[in-house]
Structures are given as structure tokens and as C-alpha cells.
Amino acid sequence: MKEIPGREQEEALNRELKMKKKRGQDEVVIEVLNKVIEEMALSGISAEEGRKKDVAVLVGNQVNEVVNLSKKHIAYGERQAVVQAVLDEIFGFGPITPLLEDDTVSEVMVNGPDKVYVERKGKLTRTEVTFRDDQHCMHIIDKIIAPIGRRVDESSPMVDARLPDGSRVNIIIPPLALKGPTITIRKFAADPFTLEDLVSFGTLTMDMARFLKASVKGRINIIVSGGTGSGKTTFLNIMSSFIPEDERIVTIEDAAELQLQQDHVITLETRPANVEGKGKVAIRDLVVNSLRMRPDRIVVGEVRSAEALDMLQAMNTGHDGSLTTVHANTPRDSLSRLETMVMMSGMELPSRAIREQIASAVQLIVQVSRFSDGSRKVLKITEVLGMEGDTITLQDIFEFRQDGFDEMGRVRGKHVATGIVPGYIDKLKTHGEILPPSLFKLPPQVADLGFRR
Template sequence: MNRDNVVQFSEDHAAKEFKAKRKREMEEVCKVVLDKVIDEMSVNKQNPDIAQKKEVSLQITRIVGEVLSESSRNLSYGEKQNIVKEVMDEIYGLGPLTPLLEDDDISEIMVNGPDNIYVEKKGKLIKSEVSFRDDTHVLHIIDRIIAPIGRRVDESSPMVDARLQDGSRVNIIIPPLALNGPTITIRKFAADPFTLEDLISFGTLNMDMATFLKASVKGRTNIIVSGGTGSGKTTFLNIMSSFIPHDERIVTIEDAAELQLQQDHVVKLETRPANVEGKGKVGIRELVVNSLRMRPDRIVVGEVRSAEALDMLQAMNTGHDGSLTTVHANTPRDSLSRLETMVMMSGMELPSRAIREQIASAIHLIVQISRFNDGSRKVLKITEVLGMEGDTVTLQDIFEFRQDGFDENGRVKGSHVPTGIVPGNIEKLKTHGEKLNTSIFRNQSFRGENSFRR
């Protein structure tokens, strides 16, 4: 290492040391200020108005000045304002998580202990600069999250699912199960949900695929959205659900309510965990069974994971066509295998062929969606379920994404194209008044339409 490199290394190291020292000083000041605020001020944390918050902010600013004077510390105006903001977040928000929750570009927040906080921002995972003081601080914020909904988390019950006031989904797991410290995962609730036009502009699918899916939903096709974790299944399900006519009764069933249907006649059902005595649990399966007694025109299940798959298939086969759900799987074929496995978990002694016949008659379309390394999400295939051939469920792809590599910025290149096969359910769609121009299924290189073709 030459002399210039040594000097540069020394300067970088000194800068990092100074930054770390400054951060520790601000954390110490922030803790002292927060303690004084708790001791000296009577703060209304329940639904404060703007005037109350402004008054509290001014009082905190005064206390910050007093603490700095007593400790003979000098901080810049910006640093003082940061301390005021952090204390306000501790009082009214969720501490260090508050600015992350306020950032519209962030879709997920992952707390892996007090010092390792990651976020998904515009589809990419990055490490955040915010941190908690220690495990106790994380546990305090966890209590702030779960207290309003009557949940608890401790060594005897170290895992919990919860929901923030804005609808964001939260999973919490603490030691001894979480070895890195208390862990929080937040899937943020979109205040302004994506539309189909948004997904087209993102390149998730193209106009012809959108036209076909819109007609399929309105034409009462049973559809499964298949994909991996974080692939955008719930977002896609929400968009497809928006095509259900407003004169139909819709029952939605979810573990944590995320769907944001805009129709007038929607009944939203949500599972319930067991209480502290281990009683009172109500799962997806019980809700699916109960929904059949509620005179639904459509049933929308956020995700099938277990034995409820059998009840969902039976509902689809007994007059509740046009139902929608999602499943964790990497290919359309895998999604059917997953459904078969889940039906076996129901305890019903059914032969494999009988299960596959149920699946083949209940499911009409599979939409396979995936998240790529560049953060983009794309529909890989729209696949039609044709029926049984021997002991095998037969499938045919209607549309698919063909990747052409990556551009100079590392973004996925490719295009969505039809396979040239006209789906077999086109006649069923016609009976529901959905007439499609079959040219959208022809493999042409360019058509140039800018609006839905109906």
C-alpha cells in the first residue's frame, strides 16, 4: 500500500470513527430527552391533533436545549431537529420504524435485531441506516404494535401475526426462536393500490394479457395466482378482483386483511389466532366452510396453504365459479402439485386421481408471477387447465414471458407474447357476454394498441 493510499485509509477510518461517536452522542442525548419528556410532560398519545403535536414539539425542543446545556454538548440545528423528530416518533409513532413507514417507496421493512434493518425499496433489498438502541428498545416497539389489537408475545408465545392501523401486515418473532434478537417483518399496506394500468406500465404484463384476464374474471373463470414469496401475488389478486361486477356479493377470506376491493357488496373475513389459553383459533378452512352459508357469488381467498384447499375446490365445483385465490409455487404445474398435497392434508382419504379430477374441473386458469433479481415483477405465464389425460392434469400456455437477457443497467429484458393457442374457455366467456378478439392470441411481433380491446 503506497503512502497516498495509507493517508486515504487513515482519513476514511477517522471519518467513520467520528460519525460513530457522533451517533452515540445523539443516541445518549435522545434517551435523556425522552426520559425527561416522560417525567415532565403529560402527553396525550391518543388521536392528538396538529396543534397538540406542535405544542409537544416546542416543549421537546426546549428540553433538548436544557439537556445540551447541562451536558456541555454542542449540536448543530439539524442534529437538534433530528432528536426532536426521533422523540416525537417514540411518543406518537413506532420509533425508528416511523420514517420507513412514511416512505412511499418502501414496500417491506425487515428488522433483524436492533442494528440490522433492511427495506425493500423499489423492488431492491437495501440496508437502512436507522437502528434501535438495543433489544429492549425493539421489544418496546413490538409492544406498541401488538397492544392495540390485544395480542401478546413472550417466551411462551414467541411468534405473532399482527396488523398496523393502516392495514400493514406484521410478523414478529422473538428469542429464543430468533437468534439475532427480536425480529419484525412489515409488509406495508398500499394507501393508493396499484391498478392494472400501473402493472402494464411496469412491464408486469401487456395489454393483450390484461384484456384476456379482465374478460376471464368477468366471465366467471376460476383463477389461481401462483408465485414465490414477495412476487406480488396479493397485489395481482387485488387488481383482478377489481374486475368482479359491482352487482355481485363477494366474500374475501384472509389471514391478514390486505385486499382492497372497491365493490359495494363485499364481506371481509379474517382468521383469528388462539388466545392465551390456546383456544378460540379460527383458520382459513373454517372461514371457507362458513362462507358457503353466506350466499356468496364469488369467494376470494388471499392464499390457500393447507387443508382449506379441498373446501375451496369444492366451492369452485359447486356453483361458486369465478372464485380467485393464490398459492406459493414456482410453476403452473407445481401449483397443481401443491394443491394436491394440501388436499391430502385435509384428512380425507381420497385417491390421487380423484383429487386431480377435482383440481382439473375446478381450476380454469393459472397466472404464474415472479420477482426478478432487478426487483421487477412479471407474469411468466398464463396457463389454461384443460382437464385430465389418463392420471395427468393437462395444461396449455396461452401467454408467456420470453427473456432476452439484461440491459446495461442490469434490468431484465424481454417481452410477453402469446403462444398462438386460443384458450378453450373462449366459448364460456361468450355465454357471460365477454367477447374477445382472437387476434390477441396470435403470435405477432407488433400490434400497437393503446387501450383494452373488447
């Protein structure tokens, strides 16, 4: 017990030394950055990727000059770190640039200037990356939003944006964010996951994948339901890849991140209001407009509000095979969320009428979840059967049966069929999708345990 205070003091001292060293580097970075920008303006060198080598030489020379004039002792490795920091400020997004370039990082979270977290394999860890101050954070935010015509200030302190590679960005600044500008970046995968990848990860089985592929091709209306960070958009992206090439697809999102591979795709993105508070285009507006664009399929990145009514009406009026996602923890919750969102549309509809609309529009719900070990799995694939009295009836086709954790803390369990054949199997046949009855059979070892519906 006596060793703990000493160890804590040592750790605190190390942190203080690191911070002091970084402050010294930051001073050099700021001085070099100002001189380089001035010299670039005088010499006509632009901040384009093709001129990076020229700028790197310029930065290197300026670093040596500043260090020599200050008579500070900075090792070669530290000088190179300063050069890279300056290049990241000019060509990238400042101190978070290396995190954005790291393929193992799936999400970057800036909680103010001195706390930067990343997600790797579903786990959150704090990094040693920091910004100089709030102003430095705001400078990087401006670099993110300026190219796409978005704005953020005290009168409009929240914004959704995207990076040039398609990564999704959410920004919220003071006075709403009390501890400084907050940036959340969901990285865009340069090499998108495939269905085979998800099967190898244990997200679902090949039988489940085969069933979902047939359901998409058979023009079944599907909702992907799950919590934040559960992998809804990734799953939606993979499922949309099963849509035939000869169909016209319209995608609608707040920040475009779906990566459909088909040729005939129209990508629509919402727009916030301008400085005068005018010009806002919401998802609902785009859903309504998409119906005039002769779509075969409508794919909405996520329904959050009144657009749910328009989406359901589209699914009920010939645009079958449409796909969307919704925030919910269970298939039943996702239907309740849809009902609440329809009520937000301002239409004075009785609850039963709304439920009938939902039951006739939605045919399948895929529930995804992120577990404590960071893994993401399909929890249930649930069919919507229709109405019984005032209640929408559901039946599970596949589900994940958890069996605790292994010695490494990883989730243990298996995906199983429930033994129930979906009611729309005949509709799949009319689209040429033939599934063997064995696909839906309850495994013998599960049946022996008395697992029945």
C-alpha cells in the same frame, strides 16, 4: 493494493464516529422521552395526532433543557433530529417511522436492533437506521401488536399483524430469532396499483390484461402463483377489482391487506390462539363459514394448508369466479402444491381423486415472478384443461420470452400469445365477454422462428 487498508481504516473510523454520535443522541432521546412522558401525564396532554404540535413544543423545550444542563455541544440540526426521534417514539414506530413514511420503500426488514434493510424498486439495501437494543425493538413491537389484540412472547414467539394503514407485519423474536427481534413489514400502498400501472411497468401487456379482465368477469376460477415477493397479492388485488359491483364478495386473509373497491365486500381475518391456547380461528374455519354467508365470490389471500380442500370444494359447488394465491415457481408446481395441501386436510383421498378435484375446480393459473433486476412480470397465463390418465393437462395462453439483459442489467424480452385459444371462450360469451381471435394470435416474428405448441 496498498491504498485498500488505509481506506478500510478510514471507513471503520467514520463508522465508529457515527456510532459514537448516535449513542450520544440516543442518551438525550431517552432522557427527553422520559421527562416528556412524565410531563404529559401531569399536564393531561394525550398522545393523539391532534395534540402533536403541543407535544412538539414540549419536546423542544425539554431537549434544550437537557442539552444545557449536560453542557454538551449539540448543533441545531442535531437537536431537531432528537426532537423528531422523540416524536417518532411517541406518535410513530420509533426509528423505522421515516422508512414507513417513504413512498419509495415497499418493504422494511428489521434483522435485530442494528440491521435494518429496505426494498426499493425490487432491490434490497441496508439503511443507517438502528434501534438502541433488543428492548427498544420489543417496545416498538408492542406498539404494533397491542392495538389489534395480538401478543408475542417466549411462549408464542411468532405473530402476523398489520399497521393502522393496513401494512402487513410479521414478527419473530428470540429464542427463535437468534440475532434479536425480527420485524418484516410489507407496506400498504396508499394509492393502490391499477392495471394500467402494471402494463406501463411491463408486468403484462394490454392484451393479457384484457383477457384476464374478461376471465374474472366471466366467472373463471383463477389461481395467482409465484414466489415470495413476486407481487401475488398486488396482482390478486387488481384482478379482484374486475368483479362486478352487484356481487357479494367475501375475502379471507391471515392479515387483511386486500383493498377491494366494491361496495358489497365482507372482510374476514384469522385469529391466533389466546394465552390459554384457545380461540384460534384458521383460514380453513373462515372458508367453511363463508359458504354459509351466501357469497357470489370467495377471495382467499393465500392457501397454505388444509383450507385448499375447502377452497376447491367451494369452486366446484357454485362459487365459480373465486380467486386465490399459492406459493409455487411454475403453474405445474402450483397444482402439485394444491395436491399436497389437500392431503394435509386429513381426508383419505387417492391422488387421482384429488387431481380430478383440482382439474375441475381451477381453470386458469397466472404465474408471476420477480427478476434479478427487481422487476416483476407475468411469466405465464396457463389454462387447466382437465385430466389425461392420471395427469392434469395444461396449455399456455400467454408467456414471457426472456432475451437476456440490456447494458443496464435490466431483463429484456417480450410477452407473446402462444396462438392457442382458451377452451372456456364460449363460457366467457355467455357472460357477455367477447374476445377477438386476434388476441390469441402468435406474433408473425415469433411464428417465423418456428415457435409452435
